[in-house]
Amino acid sequence: MKVKENPFTKDFPKAEIKRSKISSKDYLSQWWKVWVFGQYIPKKQLHSFRDPNNENIWSLEFSNDLGNILTVSLTLSTSMTSKPDASGTRYFYELIIFNGKMNELCKKENSWNFGSGTSKVWHINESQLILDSLQSDGILLIQCNISTENIFVSSDRRFQSELCWNLKSFLENQTLTDVTLITNKNKLYAHRIVLACKSPVFLTMFEKDMQESKLSVVKIEDFDSRIIIEMLRYMYTGEVENIIDIADDLVRCADKYSISELKESCGRYLANTLTLDNKDIIEQPKFKELSEVQPALIIDLLVKIASEKLS
Structure with a gap:
């Protein structure tokens, strides 16, 4: 049931609701900028925000009161979900401080029972x-x-890049592979869990009682092995090599296996490489590919052509 907005809290900015990629659960996320004025660092800076799900008001305070000892406090200023005398609700919280170049400086993870007016103070070891x-x-x-x-x-980000590097290494060295993709020229070895994570088509193959699941073999006859190799590279690392030569085939491959991000990336690449000054644009092969698998991009393309003609 949607919580009715409290008129006394509507002036506070709403925090963003995000969804965890691991557990598909929602969590509250808020960014806050702490400023310095010339050489002067204010003793205290306060920022409040509200949870759009229940109208709870949270406050962050950055304090420099103790000389070179910095603290960040998190306070549930106003709770619409617990009474003032209640023991509160256990919340998990994560505080991360970045510099102006978005490099992580320090991080705090903890849990605490927050009721209305409850605060938790973090004394920062990396103050200097x-x-x-x-x-x-x-x-x-x-x-x-x-x-x-x-x-x-x-x-x-080191964890994320290391994970991608490990997956890429497992693919290239055929470590613990458990499925074989047979193309017109090669046998390619991969991991079911990676294919299933990136493609709902592969997920269905491996979940259902299908031949591909029983034999751990997927036959691909409509795409050359180099296209499947780049599809796999993208699924493991998010990268594609030599897209200039294969974008038209790769976009159809991404469409077949419902790899939406790869499909969109290839589609936009094709749209950007169409020759806009050609009067017979609709006769170009790339235009035909786009109209079949990415029709929404055709609108973007026509807008682009119109704007260039008007300029």
Whole structure:
């Protein structure tokens, strides 16, 4: 049931509702900029935001009251979901501080029973690093994630890039592969779980009592092996090589296996490479490919042609 908006809280900015990629659960996420004015760092800076789901008001306070000891406090200022005398609700929270270049400086994860007026203070060990960064960049960014479940996804880019590197290595070295893709020229080895994660078509193949699931073999006769190799590369790493030569075939392959991000990327590449000064544009093969698998991009393309003619 939708919570009726409280008129006393509507002036506070709404936090963003995000969904965890791991558990498909929603959590509250808010970004806040902490400023420095010349060489002066204010003793306290306060930021409040509200949860659009239940109108709870949360507050973040960045404090420099203790000399070179910095603190960040998280407070449930007004709770619409618990009484003032209640023990509160256990929330999991994550506070991450970035410098102006979006490099992570420090991170705090914890859980606490928050009732109305409850605060939790974080004494930052990396205070000098953060003060130096604040003086240098003139700004800090604090990301605050809040949930009633422990569902946060790691924001460590090193972790994410390392995971992609490991997956790529497993693909290239055929480590623990459990499915074979047979093309017109080659046998390619991959991992069911990766294919199923990136493609609902492969997921259905492996979940149902189909031949591909029983034999752990997928026969692909309508695409050359180099197209399937690049499809796999994208599924494991998010990268494609030599797209200039294969975009038209790759967009059809992405369409067949419902890999939406790859399909859109190839479609936009094809749209951008069409010759707009050609009067017979609709006769171009790339236009035909787009009209079949990415019809929505045709509108973008026609707008682009019209704007160029008017300019």
